[in-house]
Amino acid sequence: MAGGGYRPKLIEVALPLAAINAEAAREKSIRHGHPSTLHLWWARRPLAAARAVIWASLVDDPSGYDEFTEPDGETEDERAGRLGRIDAERQRLFGILERLVKWENSNNPDVLAEARAEIDRCFPDGPPPVLDPFAGGGAIPLEAQRLGLTALAGDLNPVAVLINKAMIEIPPRFAGMPPVHPGIDKTLTTWERAQGLAADIEAYGQWMRDEAKRRIGHLYPDATGPDGEKLTPIAWIWARTVESPDPSWSGHVPLVASWTLAKRPGKPTVWIEPVIDRNSRLIMYAIREGGEPLTKGTVDRGGGRCIASGAAIPFSHIRAEGLAGRHATRLMAIVAEGDRTRTYLPSSAEAEEAATTSLPNVSLGAIHVNPRDFKTPGYGITTWEELFTARQLTALTTFSGLLGEVAKKVKSDAIEAGLTVDGRRLHEDGRGADAYAAAVITYLAFVIDKCADYWSTIAGWDNTKGETVRTLSGDRRSR
Ligand SMILES: C[S@@+](CC[C@H](N)C(=O)[O-])C[C@H]1O[C@@H](n2cnc3c(N)ncnc32)[C@H](O)[C@@H]1O
Structure with a gap:
């Protein structure tokens, strides 16, 4: 209800939702400099949405401005004119909000000053503090602080509390x-x-x-590149192995979801080929470039498959072997830093030992x-x-x-x-x-x-x- 002492806030009447939603969705792909990269928090809310909600909860909707109070005996024309002025003022506020929610403007002093001035206009004695007792990743207190408000935050979870401290409390200190x-x-x-x-x-x-x-x-020993050069490894690709339930193959077999190491558009695929030596009952792993893996992986949502005999390996077997402490691991490949690309190298006994001692x-x-x-x-x-x-x-x-x-x-x-x-x-x-x-x-x-x-x-x-x-x-x- 306009007038009569109660001033509705903008959020109660109208919001430029399309602009807010677009910025909130865009934020998901922004990594560099985004506070969410400080530490993982689940169910984190987009900063753009939090910023918009706080600002629009504090700024009055123009329908409550004194000058737009419906006068006694207002004619139709006068009413249309008054509503038009209310709408124009609302559009002005929408413009501020649309600039405010943009990621690029997060630290833009002019945009923030413009937004803060509207809050101050609505709270001549100073705005209220913002309290979020369920602060999680801290989107609400962070944005309240950005808008110049006193921000108070709490959470049941100590990780969330630490994130809030690191993001909001410590830097200004x-x-x-x-x-x-x-x-x-x-x-x-x-x-x-x-x-x-x-x-x-x-x-x-x-x-x-x-x-x-x-x-x-x-x-972390250096890896040796194809030409004998020393390379820095950045990752090691392991397979978890389990005893095959197929009596025709007594030995461990790998449980690998995918043999592909690198799928590069316009470039050869890099993949692991499991090489089975049936005499020694050993499985070795070779790195191949070009073509596609010869078989699908050996485990998926349906269960496993013995790479040596093709026999099914039910999850019940995989679980039972794990519970009995009989799972093992094998290093299949080493990923090394190459010249603007990854270099994939075969495993070595030295590399396997370095990881396990x-x-x-x-x-x-x-x-x-x-x-x-x-x-x-x-x-x-x-x-x-x-x-x-x-x-x-x-x-x-x-x-x-x-x-x-x-x-x-x-x-x-x-x-x-x-x-x-x-x-x-x-x-x-x-x-x-x-x-x-x-x-x-x-x-x-x-x-x-x-x-x-x-x-x-x-x-x-x-x-x-x-x-x-x-x-x-x-x-x-x-x-
Ligand atoms: C949906 S999350 C909040 C997300 C947050 N607004 C953000 O942007 O990251 C809800 C939070 O409430 C917290 N919580 C649940 N029960 C609580 C309780 N009884 N007291 C305090 N915090 C609680 C959870 O730990 C969780 O961090």
Whole structure:
């Protein structure tokens, strides 16, 4: 109802839905610089939609403006004129909203100032704070903050809480501060917003990477290219193997969904050929280029197939063998960094050994008993550590261990740079050396989480355009 003290908000009356929907849909394909890449969160809402909803919930619909209140004795013509002016004003607001939801305008000061001015106009005594008690990936508090509002967020899940802290709370806390890492030239820029913090995260992350390489680099031997050149491996393609249920072939056979390594438009397909030696009962794996794989994979939704005899391998057999601890793995191929393309190389005993020795003594606990969401216990993988090769586990524990060392380094560098020892932890509102160290390692811990998503034995290989690891979360490294 217009007038009478109640002013409807724009969201209650009309929205430029087509423009909002188009931007929200477009956002799904935006990766670079998108806050969603900070850490996976399921059921994340598009920022464009959150931005639009908050803004349109605060800005009045013109039908409630005093000057558009229906006067007594209004004639038809006067009414038509008044409604026309209301519509024109609504179109003006739509224009602001359409500019506001565009991804390119996310940090455009003019567009944001224009949008904030409308909020201020509707709230002369200051806008209300925005509280999202179910904040998840933080789309709503992030956008509330962008619109200049006080944003409050909560969630039942500690991962969501940490994402919100990292995205919304920490950056403004250290805004305008230069980095503390001694290797960064402080005169480079004026260190606006959280640029100093970002530079430190990168610099200490680089230190972690270098240090990890020094400690465990020997577990990643170079691969040898077709001409004997040394190449850096970036992925290893394994097959899980199971004893064939066919008595005519006693031995393990691979369970492989696809033999294709790379499908390149206009270029030869790269694929693995399983070469069966019936005398020695060994299966070797050769890399082929051109043509197509000779057979389909050996496992799909219907079950498995013995590559040696063609016999069916029912899931019941695969599960029973897994539960009995009799699954094994074989390295089939190595993916190395080539000159602007991937190079696919055959496996080697050295490469297989490097991945499977040096198992750290870690216990990460049992995987939840929840067959709907956690399938691996049905196949005998019942603990979290079993989801990783020895080398993956070594890498993850090495990086996790380095976090503590980084925290000490950041703190001492921060003190050297003039920050005070504040004894504050992440959840406390400190701006001193301890709080700063906690902030830096929070982002670096997120990187380790991402590594765990890429480095597990149940991650797959995307043989299409990306030719990259298919992570469990569906994350894809932009190339
Ligand atoms: C649909 S998600 C929110 C998505 C969020 N708007 C975004 O853009 O990412 C719902 C959230 O509510 C949280 N949640 C569920 N029950 C809750 C409770 N009782 N208290 C607090 N948070 C809860 C979940 O952890 C989840 O993060």
